[in-house]
Amino acid sequence: MSTPQYSVIVPAYKEARNLRPLVTRIFAALRRIDSPVPAELVEVLVVDDNSRDGSVEEVAALQREGYTVRIIVRTTERGLSSAVVRGFQEAAGDNMLCMDADLQHPPEYVPQMLAALSPHTLFVLGTRYAPGVEMDKDWPLYRRVISSGARLLALPLTSASDPMSGFFGIRKEAFLKARALNGAGFKIALELLVKAHVPRGALAEVPFSFGVRAEGESKLTGKVMIKYLEQLAELYWYQFSWLVVLAAVLVFLVFVLLLRALWAPVDGAQSKW
Ligand SMILES: Nc1nc2c(ncn2[C@@H]2O[C@H](COP(=O)(O)OP(=O)(O)O[C@H]3O[C@H](CO)[C@@H](O)[C@H](O)[C@@H]3O)[C@@H](O)[C@H]2O)c(=O)[nH]1
Numbered sequence: 001m002s003t004p005q006y007s008v009i010v011p012a013y014k015e016a017r018n019l020r021p022l023v024t025r026i027f028a029a030l031r032r033i034d035s036p037v038p039a040e041l042v043e044v045l046v047v048d049d050n051s052r053d054g055s056v057e058e059v060a061a062l063q064r065e066g067y068t069v070r071i072i073v074r075t076t077e078r079g080l081s082s083a084v085v086r087g088f089q090e091a092a093g094d095n096m097l098c099m100d101a102d103l104q105h106p107p108e109y110v111p112q113m114l115a116a117l118s119p120h121t122l123f124v125l126g127t128r129y130a131p132g133v134e135m136d137k138d139w140p141l142y143r144r145v146i147s148s149g150a151r152l153l154a155l156p157l158t159s160a161s162d163p164m165s166g167f168f169g170i171r172k173e174a175f176l177k178a179r180a181l182n183g184a185g186f187k188i189a190l191e192l193l194v195k196a197h198v199p200r201g202a203l204a205e206v207p208f209s210f211g212v213r214a215e216g217e218s219k220l221t222g223k224v225m226i227k228y229l230e231q232l233a234e235l236y237w238y239q240f241s242w243l244v245v246l247a248a249v250l251v252f253l254v255f256v257l258l259l260r261a262l263w264a265p266v267d268g269a270q271s272k273w
Pocket residue numbers: 010011012013014015047048049078079080083099100101102104147164165166167186187213217218219220
């Protein structure tokens with residue numbers, strides 16, 4: 001087998017029943033005659049948090065059938081974002097894609113998303129906010145509202161149209177540039193967009209329609225939403241702390257000038273004596 005140049009990272013928690021359709025559909029798309037990326041150069045890497053639901057056995061069965069897929073089982077850590085970071089650290093390929101296991105991100109887009117990455121295009125973002133695409137009509141209203149609100153709050157941080165998306169790709173060299181990544185919560189794309197300093201010109205966007213979960217349940221909880229607000233506060237500080245320093249310097253300068261203006265007449269008066 002050739003060394004993989006492309007790695008598809010799949011964070012997974014209790015997704016055993018989704019893994020087979022996910023992996024077989026990804027490779028079916030890659031084996032199509034018009035795929036811009038050859039299937040032999042792609043690996044799928046599942047990062048599972050000790051689900052103990054048959055995921056390991058399912059991956060082993062897929063391997064026996066010839067699919068280039070492996071699974072990392074974490075036993076001491078939990079969480080979507082940190083699982084994705086671990087996947088990126090372990091990926092064999094220089095072109096890395098992140099996607100959910102539950103088929104809400106269409107596997108048929110994988111070849112196009114992987115092919116979009118290059119030394120010039122460091123980040124590719126699957127976006128649900130573009131003409132011609134939409135959320136699945138069955139995606140609950142409250143989730144749409146949360147998603148739009150979260151997106152609004154992130155507007156000052158990035159010009160990307162859908163930083164809440166979990167369907168995105170990044171080149172290894174850009175990932176390695178990102179320092180002090182916050183592995184808590186769900187929003188690792190936003191974290192990387194900000195901390196890998198991806199210039200607008202190196203960002204490509206691919207519109208896709210967001211489906212509904214195939215099997216199992218969403219892991220988005222109130223706790224995850226709080227983590228998002230904490231992450232936002234940290235990112236605002238990361239991005240805009242220089243403004244605070246600048247404002248402090250300006251206030252100090254104004255203060256010094258005011259003091260001088262107040263003291264100047266007294267000095268003048270003294271000089272007459
Ligand atoms: N390893 C690991 N994986 C996890 C964990 N929590 C969730 N995942 C995996 O992360 C993926 C997304 O989790 P869901 O529970 O399906 O999330 P969602 O609510 O549908 O949220 C999706 O939509 C958001 C946009 O609105 C995305 O931001 C998010 O990444 C995700 O794609 C799934 O493959 C799920 O198994 C965890 O603690 N550990």
